[in-house]
Amino acid sequence: MSAALAFTVLAAGSLGVLSTPAHASDDMCNVPKADWKTKEALTEKLTAEGWDVRKVKTEDGCFEVYAMDAAGKKVEAYFNPATFEAVKIKKQD
Template sequence: MKNILIGALFLNATAVGAALAGEKCDVPVAEWQPREALQTKLEADGWQIRSIKTEDGCYEAYAVDSKGNKVEAYFDPKTFKRVDGESEG
């Protein structure tokens, strides 16, 4: 009985730890839009895209925005909503 209790506590702690260490974007890969679609959207907004990669479950874009600022931004891969990021300028 003691081993069962210890095992249950371990599994619970593991699940909580995984949830706390989650990624910025929690979207199943099957629901992701193509990165080319994000690039097209950002270019239509006046951005010059340097690269788009996957990071923390999100798309991470390195670009120059329409105001000429260098930008490192994260986007939800399903909705393309901006999650967070940094810009210079």
């Protein structure tokens, strides 16, 4: 195989890998819909923990929450819809 052909094959293979988006929550939120709790139940739980929940939506099989946490920090958080386990939390300063 020539060097140019080898480079082309390698580059094409790399593009396939790069074009697939990676989501940290994919594996953590692979839950059948029948096992999901409600968005309202998650909102109640977080509110009881001192969060000010602004919005809850579904994203990549997780519940995505926009809120102010108990410390007053702006938060974007992802929760498993069956267990309400936090999968990923991004805090803004």
